[in-house]
Every structure is written in C-alpha cells, then in structure tokens.
Amino acid sequence: MTTVIKYLSPFAPDISGAVSVLFELGGLIVICDAGGCTGNVCGFDEPRWFQKKSAIFSAGLRDMDAILGCDERLISKLQDAVSKTDAAFTAIIGTPVPAVIGTDFRALKHMAEKRTGLPALTVETSGAGLYDEGEENAMLALFQNFATEAFPVKRGTVGVLGVTPLEFSNLRAGDIMAAAVEHSGLGRAVCYGMGSGLDSVQHASAAEKNLVVSPAGLKTAEYLKTTFGTPYIIDCPLISEDLNRKLTGLAGKRVLVIHQQVLANSVRNRILAGTDADVAVASWFMLKDDLKQEGDFRLTDELRFAAAVEDGGYDVIIGDSFLKRALRHYHGQFIDFPHFAVSGRLEE
Amino acid sequence: MMNRAYYISAEELAHRGRSNIPSELLSSAHLIYSSPATLAFNSPGAQGFGVKRAGLAVPGSVMLLISPGCCGRNTAALSKEGYNERFFYMMMDETDIVTGRHLAKIPDAVREICEACDTAPTAVMICITCVDALLGTDMKRVCKKASEYAGVPVIPCYMYALTREGRLPPMVAVRRSIYSLLKPASKKPDAVNILGYFSPLRDDCELYSLLRQAGVRKIREISRCLDFGEYLKMSQANFNLVLNQEARYAALDMEKKLKIPSIELTRMYQLDKIRNQYHLFGQAVGVTFDDQKYYDMASASVEKFHKNHGDVIFAVGEWTNADPFELSLALIRYGFAVSEIYGTVGDMNFSYIKKIARLSPKTKIYSNLSPTMLCYDVCDSNVNAFIGKDAAYYHPGCVGICWNEELQPFGYAGVTGLFEALDTALGKEGD
Numbered sequence: 001m002t003t004v005i006k007y008l009s010p011f012a013p014d015i016s017g018a019v020s021v022l023f024e025l026g027g028l029i030v031i032c033d034a035g036g037c038t039g040n041v042c043g044f045d046e047p048r049w050f051q052k053k054s055a056i057f058s059a060g061l062r063d064m065d066a067i068l069g070c071d072e073r074l075i076s077k078l079q080d081a082v083s084k085t086d087a088a089f090t091a092i093i094g095t096p097v098p099a100v101i102g103t104d105f106r107a108l109k110h111m112a113e114k115r116t117g118l119p120a121l122t123v124e125t126s127g128a129g130l131y132d133e134g135e136e137n138a139m140l141a142l143f144q145n146f147a148t149e150a151f152p153v154k155r156g157t158v159g160v161l162g163v164t165p166l167e168f169s170n171l172r173a174g175d176i177m178a179a180a181v182e183h184s185g186l187g188r189a190v191c192y193g194m195g196s197g198l199d200s201v202q203h204a205s206a207a208e209k210n211l212v213v214s215p216a217g218l219k220t221a222e223y224l225k226t227t228f229g230t231p232y233i234i235d236c237p238l239i240s241e242d243l244n245r246k247l248t249g250l251a252g253k254r255v256l257v258i259h260q261q262v263l264a265n266s267v268r269n270r271i272l273a274g275t276d277a278d279v280a281v282a283s284w285f286m287l288k289d290d291l292k293q294e295g296d297f298r299l300t301d302e303l304r305f306a307a308a309v310e311d312g313g314y315d316v317i318i319g320d321s322f323l324k325r326a327l328r329h330y331h332g333q334f335i336d337f338p339h340f341a342v343s344g345r346l347e348e
Numbered sequence: 349m350m351n352r353a354y355y356i357s358a359e360e361l362a363h364r365g366r367s368n369i370p371s372e373l374l375s376s377a378h379l380i381y382s383s384p385a386t387l388a389f390n391s392p393g394a395q396g397f398g399v400k401r402a403g404l405a406v407p408g409s410v411m412l413l414i415s416p417g418c419c420g421r422n423t424a425a426l427s428k429e430g431y432n433e434r435f436f437y438m439m440m441d442e443t444d445i446v447t448g449r450h451l452a453k454i455p456d457a458v459r460e461i462c463e464a465c466d467t468a469p470t471a472v473m474i475c476i477t478c479v480d481a482l483l484g485t486d487m488k489r490v491c492k493k494a495s496e497y498a499g500v501p502v503i504p505c506y507m508y509a510l511t512r513e514g515r516l517p518p519m520v521a522v523r524r525s526i527y528s529l530l531k532p533a534s535k536k537p538d539a540v541n542i543l544g545y546f547s548p549l550r551d552d553c554e555l556y557s558l559l560r561q562a563g564v565r566k567i568r569e570i571s572r573c574l575d576f577g578e579y580l581k582m583s584q585a586n587f588n589l590v591l592n593q594e595a596r597y598a599a600l601d602m603e604k605k606l607k608i609p610s611i612e613l614t615r616m617y618q619l620d621k622i623r624n625q626y627h628l629f630g631q632a633v634g635v636t637f638d639d640q641k642y643y644d645m646a647s648a649s650v651e652k653f654h655k656n657h658g659d660v661i662f663a664v665g666e667w668t669n670a671d672p673f674e675l676s677l678a679l680i681r682y683g684f685a686v687s688e689i690y691g692t693v694g695d696m697n698f699s700y701i702k703k704i705a706r707l708s709p710k711t712k713i714y715s716n717l718s719p720t721m722l723c724y725d726v727c728d729s730n731v732n733a734f735i736g737k738d739a740a741y742y743h744p745g746c747v748g749i750c751w752n753e754e755l756q757p758f759g760y761a762g763v764t765g766l767f768e769a770l771d772t773a774l775g776k777e778g779d
Contacts, residue, residue: 003438003439004412004436004437004438004457004460004461005436005437005438005439006436006460006461006464009420009421009423009424009427009435009437010417010418010420010421010423010437010439011417011421012421013416013417013418013421014418015418016418016421030379033478033509034478034509034510034512035380035382035509035512036419036477036478036507036509037418037419038380038382039382039387039422040418040419040421040422042382042383042384042387043382043384043387043422043425044421044422044424044425045421045422049384050384053722055719055722056382057379057380057381057382057719058379058380058382059379059380060375060376060378060379060380061510062376062510062511062512062513062514063481063508063510063511063514065510066478066482066510067482077377077378077379078379080378080379080719081378081379081719084354084719084720084723085719085720085722085723086351095418096415096416096418096419096445096477096478096479097478097479097482097510099442099445099446100445100446100478100479100482100483101482126416126442126445127416127417127418127419128416128417128418128439128440128441128442128444128445129417129442130417322424325432343424344421344422344424344425
C-alpha cells in the first residue's frame with residue numbers, strides 16, 4: 001500500500017514555516033531552490049507577500065549548479081544582493097535540492113558571514129517536512145543568533161512565541177494576539193515575528209515571561225529559559241470571535257478539535273469551561289506528549305483520518321472545512337476552524 | 349548601497365549589444381526576486397499555466413504528483429479552477445529524496461488512483477520534480493512499467509525547474525508530453541492543428557477564417573477537444589500551426605512520429621508585420637489570404653484609441669499575452685510613448701530593443717527578477733497607463749489592462765482586442 005493523497009492536497013511545508021518566522025525581521029532571505037519553492041512560499045503560503053515587502057529571493061539554482069556544487073556561486077549572488085539592498089542579516093533556507101546534493105549548511109553560514117559581514121542564519125529544511133518543523137528550526141536559530149545578551153527584565157512584559165499567519169490564519173494575528181494577551185491579564189505582549197522587528201528578538205531576555213502559543217515555539221522558549229531564566233507558559237488566549245460564537249450546544253457530545261495542538265487545546269478548554277462535552281484533540285502537525293490528554297492523537301494520512309473519525313463516533317468536528325473532502329462518510333456536525341497551513345485560507 | 353531599481357535605457361542597451369547585456373538583466377547572474385509581479389512566469393506552479401495544470405490539458409486525464417510536499421502545496425490554488433478531482437499526490441519523505449525508493453511504489457499508486465476515480469482516466473500524467481532530475485530517474489521506464497501494471501497510459505511530465513534555462517525547459521517538455529499519446533493515423537487534407545497554448549485562441553481570431561479560406565474544415569486545439577476521442581483525431585492533421593515557440597519540440601516530435609509537418613507563426617502587435625506573416629504563410633500553403641477587413645478593423649481600433657488617448661505614457665510588462673518588447677515597439681510605432689518595459693532580454697527579442705532604441709531611446713528597461721526591483725519606486729515614474737499584470741503591480745494608481753486572459757489573442761484580432769480593452773479601461777479619462 002502506498003501513501004497516496006486522493007482528496008486533500010499537501011500541507012504547508014517546512015520551507016514556508018521557516019520563511020514565515022523570518023518574514024518581517026528585515027533580513028535578506030534566500031531560498032536555496034530553482035524557483036518553484038520560492039514561488040510556492042511567495043505566491044501561496046505567505047499571505048503577507050501581497051501587502052508588505054520583504055527581501056525574499058530564490059537562489060535560482062540550475063542543474064549545473066546542483067551537479068557541480070553551488071556554494072561559491074550562491075554566496076557571490078548573496079553578496080551582490082546584500083550590496084544592493086538594506087538587510088540586517090542573511091538567511092539561507094534549504095529545499096529538496098540541497099537535501100539531495102548534501103549541501104553543507106554550516107559551511108554556507110560561515111561563508112555568508114565572512115563575505116557579507118552580516119550575521120547569517122541557515123535553516124536546513126528539505127521540503128519534505130511540515131511547516132511547524134520549519135518554524136521551530138528557524139525560530140530557534142533566530143533567537144540563538146540574536147537573543148544572546150541579558151537585558152534587565154521589564155516587569156509586565158510577555159514574549160509571545162509561535163505567532164505566524166500559517167498558525168493563526170489571520171494577517172493581523174500579531175495585533176489580535178497582543179490584544180488578547182493583554183485582555184487576559186498576562187501582560188504587555190511582544191509577538192515575535194508578527195508586528196515586532198529584530199530589535200524585539202535581540203531584547204527577548206527583557207521579557208518577564210514567555211507565552212508559547214503553538215508547539216513550534218516550545219524549543220525557543222526552552223532556550224530562553226535555559227539562557228536567561230525566563231519562565232514560560234503554554235496557552236493560547238486567542239480564539240476568534242467567529243469560532244467562539246459557534247461553540248454552543250455541545251453538551252454531552254463527542255467533539256474532535258483538529259488544529260495545531262496549543263490552539264486546539266485552548267478550544268477544548270473553552271468548551272469544557274462551559275459544558276460537559278467529551279473533547280479530543282487531533283493534529284496533522286506536532287503533538288507534544290506533555291500537552292496531550294488521553295484520547296488525543298496524531299493524524300498521518302487520509303485513510304487513517306477517515307477511520308479514526310468513524311471509529312471515534314464524533315458528533316462534532318471542529319477543524320478546517322477543507323478536511324471534509326477526506327471525510328466522505330461523516331455525517332455529523334462540522335464547525336469550520338480555518339488553518340492556513342492546511343487549506344491556505346485566511347479567517348474571514 | 350543601492351536603493352533604486354536597476355534599469356537601462358533602450359539606447360544604452362542597444363549600444364552595448366546582445367553579447368554585453370548587463371548582469372542585472374540576466375536572471376542567471378543574480379538572486380531572483382519573486383515579487384508579486386512575477387509569480388505567473390517565474391514560478392508558474394503558483395499562478396497561470398504551469399506544468400501541473402498544463403499536463404492536464406489531455407482530456408479526461410488525471411495527474412499524480414510525485415514529490416516532497418513543498419512541490420504540490422500550491423496546487424490547492426487550482427481547486428478553484430475545478431481541478432480538485434484530477435490531482436493526486438504521492439509524497440516523498442527524506443529517505444525517498446536521497447535513495448529514490450519511491451520509484452518502486454509508483455505502479456501501485458497509479459492503480460490506486462485509477463480505482464479511486466469515478467470515471468476511469470484516459471491517462472495518468474506523472475509529474476516529477478527537481479528531486480528526480482537530480483536522482484537521474486528514468487521516468488519513461490517507470491511510466492511504462494506503471495502503465496502495464498495499471499492498464500492505463502502513463503505519461504511523464506517533467507517539472508524540472510532546475511532545467512529552466514536549458515535545452516528542454518519544463519514548459520517545452522510538458523508540451524511534448526501532452527501530444528505524446530497521439531498515434532499515427534491516416535491524414536485528412538482539410539484538418540489542421542493549432543499548437544502552442546493550453547487555452548484556445550479568442551473566438552474572433554481571424555486565423556480560423558483564414559484557414560477556412562484555404563479549405564481547412566477541421567481546426568483542432570487541444571483545449572477545445574471535448575473528449576479523448578477528439579484529442580486522438582489530432583493525429584489526422586495535414587499540418588500543425590505552431591503559435592508559440594515553446595511548442596516547437598512537440599511539433600518536431602509529431603513530424604517524426606506522426607508525419608505531420610509544421611509551420612510556425614509568431615504573435616505580434618505590429619500590423620504590417622502581421623500582414624507580412626500571413627502573406628508568407630499563404631505562400632507556404634499555396635493560397636492568397638484576403639485579410640483586408642481584419643487589417644482595417646485592427647487599424648481602426650488603433651486610430652480610435654490614439655484619437656482618444658494619444659498622450660498616454662505606457663508601462664509594459666511581461667506578465668501579459670505578448671512579448672513586451674514587440675508590444676512596446678508596436679505602441680511606439682503607432683505614436684504612443686512607452687516609458688518603462690519590464691522584461692527578460694534575450695536573443696529572441698534583442699532586435700526589437702534595437703528598433704525601440706532608434707524610436708524611443710530613453711525608454712527604461714527593467715528586469716522583473718532583479719533583486720533591486722524590491723526598491724522600485726513609482727514616484728520616479730511618469731507612467732500613466734499599464735499593460736500587463738506585473739506593470740499593474742508597479743503602478744497601482746494607474747489605469748490599464750493586465751491583458752493576460754486565458755483566451756489567447758493572436759493576429760489582427762489580438763490588436764483589435766488590445767486597443768478595445770485599453771479604450772474601455774482608459775475611457776473614463778478620455779471621456
């Protein structure tokens with residue numbers, strides 16, 4: 001049996017996740033591809049592309065670059081672009097091409113820093129991973145490179161880790177999240193990568209605490225805790241008004257919430273705060289054991305997804321309506337909960 | 349630190365010559381800026397006709413994309429175009445990428461998707477990407493095996509972005525693929541195929557009438573074939589008309605395999621050149637075309653627009669159904685000003701640049717793909733109308749037309765349609 005996708009289409013890949021984290025930070029981002037991966041990111045997975053300018057470039061690799069080794073040529077092009085644009089750092093993002101030819105990303109980082117004089121990040125994505133892996137790796141590399149100095153802690157400030165349009169399906173997710181954090185009494189929020197720049201990352205040690213709103217932010221929160229002693233909590237105070245309105249009439253029902261784990265857990269908590277429903281969480285993406293409850297499960301392919309839904313006897317599914325295509329025999333209630341990384345659809 | 353978009357005047361570029369094109373205009377010499385202005389042609393998978401959508405031009409076919417997830421991600425955008433039921437994916441993991449073990453699974457995958465279709469597909473197009481280009485996969489052999497196993501024609505479509513500037517770039521290769529199912533058949537002297545596009549010519553294109561004048565009764569385009577049976581009848585053609593040079597290899601294949609010769613015509617917007625091309629075409633097929641009324645109609649549309657909007661200053665882009673340099677030259681020859689052109693300079697269009705340099709030496713030539721286009725500032729521009737979706741991106745406050753519709757303009761009808769569309773778009777200003 002092969003794993004063939006018949007009803008859905010591929011979810012946002014690791015490359016898109018990595019770019020999503022870095023998009024607003026003023027770096028010069030090079031996707032190490034022939035053009036198609038960059039087109040996918042810019043034309044589909046990065047909805048900010050049509051609203052804000054960001055220095056995202058394709059390496060423009062050609063077959064001979066790949067066969068003969070492209071490092072020197074790539075770094076020369078990077079150096080040239082740095083001389084013509086205003087960049088605070090450079091970032092090189094992997095794709096299937098460097099994955100096949102075995103590109104040495106550590107060497108690329110050293111070469112880029114030496115030739116441009118700017119800090120360089122490398123994110124070794126392959127295009128076969130999912131967006132949250134790319135986000136996790138890019139975020140960690142970003143903070144390890146730039147959040148290195150200990151600043152005095154500002155009381156009442158909260159660093160928010162894991163806000164991207166891929167996670168929250170909203171172009172204003174940074175602003176809305178900041179408002180939700182403040183409204184919940186957690187403090188004054190700095191949403192890294194959405195609504196705040198590189199300077200905020202550099203001053204990350206000044207946050208009194210960190211809030212992790214998606215699993216992709218966990219490793220970075222651990223890094224900041226280990227390096228600066230900044231404590232973190234895992235929660236998502238942001239549930240859209242639209243979804244909130246739909247979370248009614250669930251008493252006594254078996255409910256399955258499908259999204260990224262932290263947000264899905266928050267939806268479960270919101271449901272259980274008002275009613276006695278039986279709620280499980282499932283995700284196509286990272287499912288951290290520490291955040292799982294009994295009955296939660298990871299989704300891996302269409303067949304198993306359909307079987308799990310049938311076997312679970314769920315009365316209500318809360319998930320991106322795009323997923324309905326794979327549930328041809330499900331006749332329960334389906335509450336739409338957009339997930340950009342799944343369907344490429346923003347909240348309305 | 350440069351903080352403006354790079355451009356060169358037509359005069360200077362012509363003076364430098366085609367062997368000394370500045371590196372900023374050569375996409376292979378720098379990083380590539382994939383701005384919203386370039387998505388359709390720089391990464392056609394994202395918008396427009398890329399390999400994935402083009403491969404499905406064969407009626408009744410389905411596509412199996414075999415790749416890491418990233419290559420198929422944006423295919424979701426095509427679901428709006430009604431392609432939902434025709435795309436299937438076999439996702440490669442990191443081990444597949446390195447070892448190529450996925451190849452052994454393809455026959456099963458083909459059989460599985462055939463069984464999943466409500467109607468049996470006429471063909472399964474296997475779309476493969478850079479990974480298999482680097483692995484050196486013999487996809488023809490894999491497809492043959494899958495075809496024997498699943499009992500359906502299986503055809504490779506090479507989405508090898510790495511080979512984009514090579515001898516057989518993806519959009520050339522896919523044109524070969526979509527005609528490769530045709531089998532030799534007895535010829536019908538009154539049948540002609542039009543090759544080149546994945547969507548039809550505009551219904552008002554005079555080419556249909558001119559061909560009928562020459563005794564052609566059956567004109568076939570792949571996009572107008574309602575079913576697979578009709579598609580197979582393309583083998584009966586007396587000759588192929590190639591309207592886009594990217595179909596040249598497909599035509600050569602058809603000549604070799606099906607004994608169908610071809611004639612190549614070029615899309616142009618200069619009326620005298622169109623007339624001359626039809627004259628030469630007529631000579632080749634032994635007829636004299638009466639194209640006067642179409643010429644007059646196109647000429648009248650140019651004159652009408654000139655009367656209404658003679659002082660317009662254009663920006664012309666390449667995300668449009670035209671060669672931006674040929675179109676700009678036509679506009680300049682009709683008496684309009686073209687201040688900016690966004691295009692890819694190459695051997696094919698350098699002759700237009702030399703002519704533009706003589707008539708409008710100060711016209712600025714930009715490369716959409718240059719990283720410096722990140723710094724393009726519309727405040728430095730005197731443009732007040734655009735043609736092309738990329739030009740529209742640079743000039744959001746201007747009026748104009750994208751001129752990138754799927755129905756393809758060609759010949760006099762293309763000129764007429766262009767100026768009528770411009771007249772409509774700019775009408776408010778002219779009124």
